[in-house]
Amino acid sequence: MINQYDACLKCNLCELHCPVFRVTPAFPGPKNGGPGIERLRAAGKAVDETGLDLCLGCRTCEVVCPSGLSPAKLVHQPKIDKVRLRGLPAREWLLAHTNLLGEVAVRLPGVTNGSLGLKPVRIMMEKALRIDRRRPMPRYARGTFRSWFARRPSPWRERPAPNGQVVYFHGCSTNYMLPEVGRQTVAVLEHNGFEVILPPQRCCGLPLMGNGEIDEARRWAAYNVAQLRPYAEKGIPIIFTSTSCSLTVKQEYAHLLGVDGAEAVSPLCYDLFEFLAQLHDDGRLRLDFRPSPQVLPYHQPCHQRVQGIGTPAVRLLRLIPGVESWNMDAGCCGASGTHGFKREKYDISMAVGEPLRAALVASGAARGVSDCEACRWQMEHLTGMPAVHPITVLWEAYGLG
Amino acid sequence: MMKRSRTYDVVVIGAGLAGLMAALGARRAGAEVAVVAEGGGALELSSGSVDLLAGPWDALAEGHPYRLVGSDGIRDGLDAFLAAASAAGLPYMEDAEHRNQAAVTAVGSLRPTYLPAPGAAVVQPGCSVHVVGFQGLREFHPQVVAEGLRRAMPGLPVTWGWSDLPDGVTSLHPLQIARQLEEPACRRQLAARLAGQGVGAALFLPAVLGLDQAPAVRAELSAAHGGTVAEVPLLSPSLPGLRLGSALTRHVQRAGADLHLGARAVGAACGQGRIDSITCQTVAGAVAYRAGAFVLATGGLLGRGLDVGARVPGLPDAPIYETIFGLPVEVPAGPLAATELLAPGGHGFVRAGIRTDEHLRPPGWSNLHICGKMLAGYDPYAEGSGGGVAIATGWRAGLLAGGVAK
């Protein structure tokens, strides 16, 4: 195997496109911070790793690299090594455990949302945890998506679903904060003749991995693989509404975490719109959309772009009569999961998102669209205009509301 | 298990200048279009200026890509590019008499180019020039540029000087300087610092005057200077190339083409003289892209559409092979590489590519069109024709593929 640093052509494409490198000199960038430092490390030299943790993990560098390298992985390695030695700091632990916090918060949404909205609380959080007070906290829902799903009667009690079954991996944000995305997903899939199965599941582990906690992420991944694998072996598609979850299960479970059986699960995994686009390609998607004239600027999440599946949501939104939609291609939103909450990263996160803000405002649209919840929160925070998951638009156009 | 597939009218492989123009051409023909690309193209590393041809037109060999598309085809392609770039916020300008213009390089030499990047420094007869460098920006030395210009155009009034960067600029990396200069306070301060330099002359500055906002930054500096403010491209990184690459890629998507980045084409399924589908690798396995017609715009040896050395099973051993379809590659006779890097006749390997008919189809294939540096029989560097061939053949390939597919 050739070393990553030997394959680097020093072409600079990664540096040119890295959203963080262009906004702050404090970040060494993917070329120097990736293959560059790796070369020194391999030669046994002491390396300066200052600033590497400013990487957003957007993996733009990987998408543009003509040598097929992943500078992102190399840039991230020191964080993994550090956490392995010292464990997660309190703030990182908190941000990486959205699921645990969620279990408490959805039972007391009034209390949680109320206190997370209070200025003194935010000042305290900023002091103690360096969680930036300017960043709005996502609001917890009244009741989880799973509890809604468990209560409702399945439409397929009398007869089997004509198109078979799909497994839904909803992720933490849908369960605790955005249950409507889950409800709309279920409605659209059922409208298209599928029975939705909801196996037990934990957080995909990306927030842990992003904060460098690989060993705990591996345990969660193993749990999820054990839940999903029986369905994968029966050829039942597994569907995701969060692009970061789908990337993690499709790729990182096998690559970074090396979880047994992950290879059997990955080929069955689909982003929701990747799946719907597949139905369309097979001539199986229902097209009974109501005309709904609207302009829908779309933001492709970085973690979807690196999957190499194009922008299936744009293609499907265009099937709705009257919809004008396009991928703005305005770069990374800057939120990158939990990073945008951190005090020292808030300004960088906002600077990274500036081209997206400008593109959204220039579109003159009433709302923006993106499949990733962190991107949507950032879009709303940048512009003050609402941002929705593309499933919301489809659900409206099918008249399921 | 469901097979992953995507069906379009036209699938373009490669998102360099040729592939992006092909996507626009196919959209113009009314086709539903996908562009699949493994990564970035040469565009972002180029000077951002489009070369058409440095030498005389009648010296072009039989079978040269320009001869395949003809002068009308070249004109159509240029018009399409000018319209697209302008819609994307980059108004490229032709010389009124359709001549090459003299673009200034980082060493002060003059490079003939047909469409200088908007705001690029060009030398016009009768003008005078003042070159300014930024203290600390090592990639650019104003004295080197000034002396090069004096050599290239004896008699041209040239002076030079230094300026400090605005206080708000905290970095010396060209990309970071460019981003910081987009901030209004920085722009204003730079305009103030430049006041009094080169009064009455055209100001030539290093090409770090903004990224997406470059036109606004330059306009503000020009207004303050009371005359032309222009940019000299750095060798690397070249921001005008990045600006063009980003703007055109965005424009192609706005025009309705679906861009699939990170999708590497690895093989194809073919019927009788037709391509049925190509296969791309994604993180969750292979996807078949089916289409009525395909455009191959994978950029030759530098773009990795051609590779050297490995044997392709079932094909005669060739030193250079085409990586997706195993198409026959024409390799010029004689040595592949000249002994000198900048040999006047160029290097043999640069001319390697696919021979086609005037519909840009390789022999035996009815729905596959080749464009850009995948074509045989030209040397973009020695001829100064890289951008022009990519534009003319890309646009034509896209129109043809769109017409075939519909």
Ligand SMILES: Cc1cc2nc3c(=O)[nH]c(=O)nc-3n(C[C@H](O)[C@H](O)[C@H](O)COP(=O)(O)OP(=O)(O)OC[C@H]3O[C@@H](n4cnc5c(N)ncnc54)[C@H](O)[C@@H]3O)c2cc1C
């Ligand atoms: C450094 C440099 C500077 C230049 N400067 C100038 C200049 O200033 N002016 C000028 O006019 N010309 C210039 N040229 C020449 C000109 O830019 C090129 O000839 C022209 O851009 C080639 O365009 P292309 O689209 O054919 O290929 P490329 O731009 O190389 O694009 C190839 C595309 O194909 C993709 N690809 C390759 N293989 C696969 C695969 N298997 N699957 C999917 N995708 C694949 C690549 O990712 C890429 O997107 C320059 C060239 C270089 C290399």
Ligand code: SF4
């Ligand atoms: S992952 Fe994103 S932020 Fe990190 S180095 Fe790569 S391009 Fe830059």
Ligand code: SF4
């Ligand atoms: S894009 Fe890839 S090859 Fe080019 S400098 Fe970055 S890591 Fe190296």
